[in-house]
Amino acid sequence: MFDITFGLLPPTIVDLIIDATQQTLYMVAVSGALGTLIGLPLGVFLATSRAGELFAAPWLNQSLGLVVNAARSTPFIILVVAIIPFTRLVAGTSIGTSAAIVPLTVAAAPFIARLIEAAIREVDQGLVEAARAMGASPIQIVAKVLLPEALPAITLALTLAAVSLLGYSAMVGAVGGGGLGDLGIRFGYQRFMPEVMAAVVLVLILLVQAVQTLGDRLARRLDKRSRG
Amino acid sequence: MNAPLTLAAAVPTLPDPSAAPAAIPAPARSIIRFERVAKTFPARSGHAAVHALSDITLDVPEGAILGVIGRSGAGKSTLIRLVNGLEKPSGGRVLVDDVDIGALDEAALRKERRSIGMIFQHFNLLARRTAFDNVALPLEIAGVPRAEIKARVEPLLDLVGLSDKRDRYPAELSGGQKQRVGIARALATRPRVLLSDEATSALDPETTEQILALLRRVNAELNLTVLLITHEMAVIKAVADKVAVIDGGRIVEDGATYEVFARPRHPTTRSFLAALTAKSLPRRVAEQLSAEPRDGRDQAVLRIVFTGQHAQDPVLSRVSRLLSVDVNIIQAQVDEIAGTPFGVIVVSVPGDAPTLSAVINAVERLNLTAEVLGYV
Ligand SMILES: Nc1ncnc2c1ncn2[C@@H]1O[C@H](COP(=O)(O)OP(=O)(O)OP(=O)(O)O)[C@@H](O)[C@H]1O
Numbered sequence: 001m002f003d004i005t006f007g008l009l010p011p012t013i014v015d016l017i018i019d020a021t022q023q024t025l026y027m028v029a030v031s032g033a034l035g036t037l038i039g040l041p042l043g044v045f046l047a048t049s050r051a052g053e054l055f056a057a058p059w060l061n062q063s064l065g066l067v068v069n070a071a072r073s074t075p076f077i078i079l080v081v082a083i084i085p086f087t088r089l090v091a092g093t094s095i096g097t098s099a100a101i102v103p104l105t106v107a108a109a110p111f112i113a114r115l116i117e118a119a120i121r122e123v124d125q126g127l128v129e130a131a132r133a134m135g136a137s138p139i140q141i142v143a144k145v146l147l148p149e150a151l152p153a154i155t156l157a158l159t160l161a162a163v164s165l166l167g168y169s170a171m172v173g174a175v176g177g178g179g180l181g182d183l184g185i186r187f188g189y190q191r192f193m194p195e196v197m198a199a200v201v202l203v204l205i206l207l208v209q210a211v212q213t214l215g216d217r218l219a220r221r222l223d224k225r226s227r228g
Numbered sequence: 229m230n231a232p233l234t235l236a237a238a239v240p241t242l243p244d245p246s247a248a249p250a251a252i253p254a255p256a257r258s259i260i261r262f263e264r265v266a267k268t269f270p271a272r273s274g275h276a277a278v279h280a281l282s283d284i285t286l287d288v289p290e291g292a293i294l295g296v297i298g299r300s301g302a303g304k305s306t307l308i309r310l311v312n313g314l315e316k317p318s319g320g321r322v323l324v325d326d327v328d329i330g331a332l333d334e335a336a337l338r339k340e341r342r343s344i345g346m347i348f349q350h351f352n353l354l355a356r357r358t359a360f361d362n363v364a365l366p367l368e369i370a371g372v373p374r375a376e377i378k379a380r381v382e383p384l385l386d387l388v389g390l391s392d393k394r395d396r397y398p399a400e401l402s403g404g405q406k407q408r409v410g411i412a413r414a415l416a417t418r419p420r421v422l423l424s425d426e427a428t429s430a431l432d433p434e435t436t437e438q439i440l441a442l443l444r445r446v447n448a449e450l451n452l453t454v455l456l457i458t459h460e461m462a463v464i465k466a467v468a469d470k471v472a473v474i475d476g477g478r479i480v481e482d483g484a485t486y487e488v489f490a491r492p493r494h495p496t497t498r499s500f501l502a503a504l505t506a507k508s509l510p511r512r513v514a515e516q517l518s519a520e521p522r523d524g525r526d527q528a529v530l531r532i533v534f535t536g537q538h539a540q541d542p543v544l545s546r547v548s549r550l551l552s553v554d555v556n557i558i559q560a561q562v563d564e565i566a567g568t569p570f571g572v573i574v575v576s577v578p579g580d581a582p583t584l585s586a587v588i589n590a591v592e593r594l595n596l597t598a599e600v601l602g603y604v
C-alpha cells in the first residue's frame with residue numbers, strides 16, 4: 001500500500017491512526033446527529049416561546065433555559081464523569097466509542113439548541129407578521145418561514161457544533177472513549193511517541209478545516225441575501 | 229357615494245371604461261366597519277398603559293380606497309392590524325364583510341385572513357424564496373395543490389409586470405419590484421380587502437407613483453377594497469377616494485378626499501395639507517417661510533383652494549379690487565382628485581392682522597378656503 005507518511009511512521013501506527021480517525025468520525029457523526037435531533041426542536045421552541053411569541057409558554061421557556069444553561073456551564077470532562085451511571089444505563093458500559101457518544105450527545109444537544117435559537121431569532125419579525133397575516137398556523141410559520149429563512153445560519157451553527165464535537169471527542173479519549181484523543185494520549189504521551197502525537201494533531205486540524213470549509217461553502221450557497 | 233365610479237373613470241388602463249359604471253353596484257355597502265373601537269395596550273413593567281385608539285368609528289365602502297393619515301404614533305398601524313386580527317380590540321367591534329374579527333377563534337381567524345391581503349413598508353419578502361415562490365407562499369399555506377399554484381401565480385406576476393423576474397430572489401430586485409411581489413403575494417388568495425401599511429414609505433417618489441398606480445389598477449380591475457395608511461398627504465391625494473385623519477388615537481376628520489382637500493376643518497388636516505403645498509413651493513419662498521410673523525411688514529403666504537365650479541372665476545382680481553390690497557401669486561396649479569379638477573393657488577398678501585383677516589373673510593365669502601402657510 002502507498003505510504004502517506006513517507007516512512008515517518010511504522011505501518012502498524014498508520015493503521016491505528018486510520019482506525020482512530022474512523023472512531024472519531026463515528027462519534028462526532030452520531031452524537032452530532034442525535035444532538036441535532038434533540039437540539040433543533042429545543043432551539044426552535046426556545047426561540048418561539050417567550051411571552052407573546054408563537055408558542056408562548058414563558059414558564060416552560062425559562063425552565064428549559066435553566067436546564068440548558070446548567071448543562072452548558074458544566075465543563076465537559078466533569079460532565080463525562082458525572083453522568084457515568086446514565087451512560088451505563090443507556091450504552092450498557094461506560095468505556096469505549098459507543099459509550100462516549102452518550103456524554104457527547106448530552107453536551108451537544110443544549111449547545112446546538114442555543115445556536116439554533118440564536119439563528120431563528122435572527123429572522124426578521126416582519127416575516128412572521130406577514131405569514132400570520134396570510135393565515136399561517138404557528139407550525140406553518142416554523143416550517144415555511146423560520147427554518148428555511150434561518151437555514152444559512154443553522155448550517156453555520158451545525159458546523160460550529162461539529163467542530164466543537166471534534167474537540168470534545170478527543171477529550172473523551174482521556175476517559176477511555178477511543179478515537180484520536182485516546183490514541184494521542186496512549187501512544188503520544190504515555191509511550192512517549194511525539195510523532196504519533198503530531199500525527200493525531202495534524203489529522204484533527206485537517207478534519208476541522210474540512211468541516212469548516214464545507215459548512216462555510218454550503219451556508220454561502222444557501223444564503224440568497226446578497227446579489228449574485 | 230359614487231367614489232368608485234369616478235375612480236374607475238380616472239384609470240386609463242381599464243379595459244372598457246364605459247362598462248365600469250354598470251359593473252359597480254350603486255350604493256356601496258361597507259365592507260370594513262369599525263364600531264366604536266378602542267385599543268389599549270396594558271401596562272407592563274416600567275411602562276404605563278397606552279391608549280392607542282379610542283372611539284374609532286369608520287366605514288370603508290366596498291370597492292373604495294380609503295386612506296388613513298396620521299403622524300408617527302397616532303395609531304395607524306394598530307388600526308390596520310385590527311382588521312386582520314393581528315391585534316384584538318379592547319372595546320367595540322371590527323367587522324369585515326359582516327364578520328366580527330375580534331370574536332373569531334384562532335382557526336377561524338386564520339381562514340378569514342385569506343380573504344384579507346396585506347402589504348408592508350419593508351415588503352417582508354422571504355429572502356430565500358424567488359419572486360414566484362414568495363407569491364406562492366400564501367397558496368401553500370392555504371393548501372392549494374402544486375399544479376394550481378403555478379396556474380395562479382403566473383397571471384399574478386403578469387399583473388404586476390414581473391413575469392421576467394419570476395426566478396429572482398428579493399435581493400436581486402429593486403424596492404419597487406419587491407413591493408410588486410408583495411402586492412402579487414397579497415392578491416394570491418383572491419382577497420376582497422387589501423391592507424397597506426405604509427407600502428410606499430420606503431420608496432422614492434417616482435416608484436411610489438408607480439406602486440400607487442398599480443394599487444389603483446387592482447382596485448378597479450378586481451373591485452378590491454383598499455384600506456391604506458400613510459403619513460403623506462401626497463399618497464392620499466394620488467389614490468384615496470375617502471380619507472380619515474387620525475390624531476392621538478382618534479379620527480379627527482373624515483370624508484371624501486376631494487371634500488377634505490377643499491375644506492379641511494381640523495388643524496391636523498390643515499397642517500398635513502400645508503406641508504403638502506409647502507413641499508412644492510419655490511425654494512426661495514420655502515426657505516424664508518416662518519410660522520409666526522416676525523414684524524408688521526411681513527407678507528402672509530396663503531393657500532387658496534379652488535373647487536370645480538370656481539376654477540374659472542377671476543377670484544383673485546376681485547379680492548384685490550374689493551379690498552385694494554396687492555395679491556402676489558407665488559404659485560398656481562391645477563390637480564385632480566379622483567377625476568375632479570382642483571386648483572391650489574399660493575399667494576402672498578400684506579401680513580398685518582387686519583388686512584389678513586379681511587382677505588381671508590373675502591375669500592371665504594366666495595365659499596373657498598384660505599389657509600395661512602406662514603410668513604415671509
Ligand atoms: N404592542 C404594543 N405594546 C404597547 N404599546 C404599543 C404596541 N404597539 C403600539 N403601541 C403604541 O401604540 C401607539 C400607536 O402605535 P402605532 O404603531 O399604531 O402608531 P403608527 O401611527 O403606526 O406610527 P408610525 O407612523 O410610527 O408607524 C404608540 O404610542 C405605540 O407606542
Ligand SMILES: [Mg+2]
Pocket residue numbers: 304305306
Ligand atoms: Mg405604523
